[in-house]
Amino acid sequence: MFVQVNDVWKKYPGKWALQGVTFDVSKGKVLGVLGENGAGKSTLFRIIASVTRPSKGNIMVDGIPVGLETRKIVAFLPEINPFYGWMKVMEQFEFLAAFYEGWDMDKTRELLKFMDLPDNDKIGTLSRGQQAKLKMVFAFSWPAKLVLMDEPLGGIDPPARKKIINTFFHEFRFGEQTIIMSTHMVSEVEEFVEDVFYLKKGKIVLSGEADRLREEKGTSLVGIFEEIAG
Amino acid sequence: MKTLFVLFINDYKRIRVALLFLLILYLITILFLKFGNRQLMMNSIPGFFVVFMTFGTTLAAPAIFGLLLNDDLKYNTVYLLFSLPKKRFMIFFGKYFLAITICLVTSIGSSMCMKLFQEMEYHNDILVDYSQLVILTSMYVFWILGITCFTAAIMLSIKRYRQVAGLVLFVTLMVLSYKFHDMVEWMIKYKIDFLRWNIRYDEYRVMFLIGLFFVVLGHYIYNKFSEI
Amino acid sequence: MAFLLDPTRPIYLQIMEEIKKRAVRGLYRPGEQLPSVRDMAKEMEVNPNTIARVYRELEQEGFIETRRGRGSFITEDSSRIEAERTKFGRDATQRFIRDITELDMTDKQIQDMLSLLKRSFSGADGKDKSTGEGTHNVCTGE
Structure with a gap:
């Protein structure tokens, strides 16, 4: 198993954000983490990205407990724009390139061009959609083995969304890269995710292969989700 | 490391306006506030004490400029920094390295200036007691605030040792409050004019409370950190 | 022609059907090479892993043939395609009959x-x- 999350708990002051989350992802899979806002998705992502520590439980990525070593192979795309607003687009990527092994600057330029992103503008002046595109450039400019996308399509206008989806199909290193993406809008990821689980109040309430769930329940993931949420 | 350094140079470039503003404020204060008491005997302050005092400024600056004015938290760039494949310690060191360097330079510089002012006052018998002002400002504004914030910064960066850091902070504050008592006593002894500062002999406790306030602030910031 | 997915049914099954239908309609000729997994994924706007699964399943059924390092090809056996045509035809007729008998x-x-x-x-x-x-x-x- 490429990613192993074993009985992870996370407590914030006065509130449990995650309550015993356990799941596995095998290499090359695209896993969808579904759930409403505040279900604990972002917390889970931060823990897998080794940005924050769990209160209890352990996580392995590629057989290594999360930490410095796994940060070398994990691209973490948080929900919000994590880049320096005062940096120019290219400056930001040059900065990041210094930290990641195998960063391909030509690829970065190619992706920026494909996404119609200005490379000489300050990141702070870009629109939300453009900032979301930047995250994709970051994810696919270097050979990250695990890409964590927290709400990659949240609040983005349709043309930008289309570009992001196309990039995803174009750049996803089939068989080598594992992707975990989260969303509260299930319809956004319906066609991409192979395995899904639903997170509700910090617990996994349903999990399985997307196509198998459709077969069993005779409805779409959206339908299943609505049933659980309701 | 080199890239981190570059990043933080840029980071600090952005807050140079704030730095400049504080400097101007500092100068204005010095220019307009006049301490007319000429029997202050400031020259009896030992040299090492001056250095020690200015060191408070040294510690305060990285905290103020690095922690409080820093917008990593505000703009979520911490996610980026924290997910970088580098040791947290290295990132924080890189982040504050420049600040500490700047402050060391400032500290040495201001110590030299203080010494110079003292010499000037002693020889020329001038009316404005620059050195006293510098010391008072350092004391009231930077000293406690600085050490508290610095400890808070350590607490934030090394989560595992935050209890230890908290204890160190507490002890520091206790010692400080005691030292303050000493200092105020000493100032009373040498009839330093506290009129402008409106502080009485036993009001060092207020300073202690201010210190506590910053401990709480530190914890608040820490909690914000732990949520990411 | 845009291919629309029905999210209420397993996606891999729908794509398998789509490929078979294309072969039946003659869009893919017997022995013709299929687009690569990645290209097909882009065309269908689904996960490449799903397409890989589709190709695997189709191969197991004997509808396509995967040659190492060369890609996937529609079967040369036109009777296999004919069989699919019959199957689709039977399904369509069954649906028709079911609906029409309801109307008495x-x-x-x-x-x-x-x-x-x-x-x-x-x-x-x-x-x-x-x-x-x-x-x-x-x-x-x-």
Whole structure:
């Protein structure tokens, strides 16, 4: 198993954000983490990205407990724009390139061009959609083995969304890269995710292969989700 | 490391306006506030004490400029920094390295200036007691605030040792409050004019409370950190 | 032509059907090479892993053949494609019969309807609008 999350708990002051989350992802899979806002998705992502520590439980990525070593192979795309607003687009990527092994600057330029992103503008002046595109450039400019996308399509206008989806199909290193993406809008990821689980109040309430769930329940993931949420 | 350094140079470039503003404020204060008491005997302050005092400024600056004015938290760039494949310690060191360097330079510089002012006052018998002002400002504004914030910064960066850091902070504050008592006593002894500062002999406790306030602030910031 | 997925059914099954239908319609000829997994994924706008699964399943069924390092090819065996045509035809007819029997129509009525519809379909091949009108007229005529 490429990613192993074993009985992870996370407590914030006065509130449990995650309550015993356990799941596995095998290499090359695209896993969808579904759930409403505040279900604990972002917390889970931060823990897998080794940005924050769990209160209890352990996580392995590629057989290594999360930490410095796994940060070398994990691209973490948080929900919000994590880049320096005062940096120019290219400056930001040059900065990041210094930290990641195998960063391909030509690829970065190619992706920026494909996404119609200005490379000489300050990141702070870009629109939300453009900032979301930047995250994709970051994810696919270097050979990250695990890409964590927290709400990659949240609040983005349709043309930008289309570009992001196309990039995803174009750049996803089939068989080598594992992707975990989260969303509260299930319809956004319906066609991409192979395995899904639903997170509700910090617990996994349903999990399985997307196509198998459709077969069993005779409805779409959206339908299943609505049933659980309701 | 080199890239981190570059990043933080840029980071600090952005807050140079704030730095400049504080400097101007500092100068204005010095220019307009006049301490007319000429029997202050400031020259009896030992040299090492001056250095020690200015060191408070040294510690305060990285905290103020690095922690409080820093917008990593505000703009979520911490996610980026924290997910970088580098040791947290290295990132924080890189982040504050420049600040500490700047402050060391400032500290040495201001110590030299203080010494110079003292010499000037002693020889020329001038009316404005620059050195006293510098010391008072350092004391009231930077000293406690600085050490508290610095400890808070350590607490934030090394989560595992935050209890230890908290204890160190507490002890520091206790010692400080005691030292303050000493200092105020000493100032009373040498009839330093506290009129402008409106502080009485036993009001060092207020300073202690201010210190506590910053401990709480530190914890608040820490909690914000732990949520990411 | 855009291929629309029905999210309520397993996606891999729908894509398998789509590829078979394309072969039946002659869009993919026997022995023709299929697009690569990545290209197909882009075309269908689904996960490449799903396409890989589709190709695997189709291969198991013997509908396509994967040659190492060269890609996937539609079977040379045209009888295999014919069999799919029959299967799709049977399914479509079954659906038709199921629906029509619910309406309790006589065989004569059904025959008339079929010949009428067939005429309007073949007469207006490629002219969507008139086809629509034709169909509409039939309905109101009833």
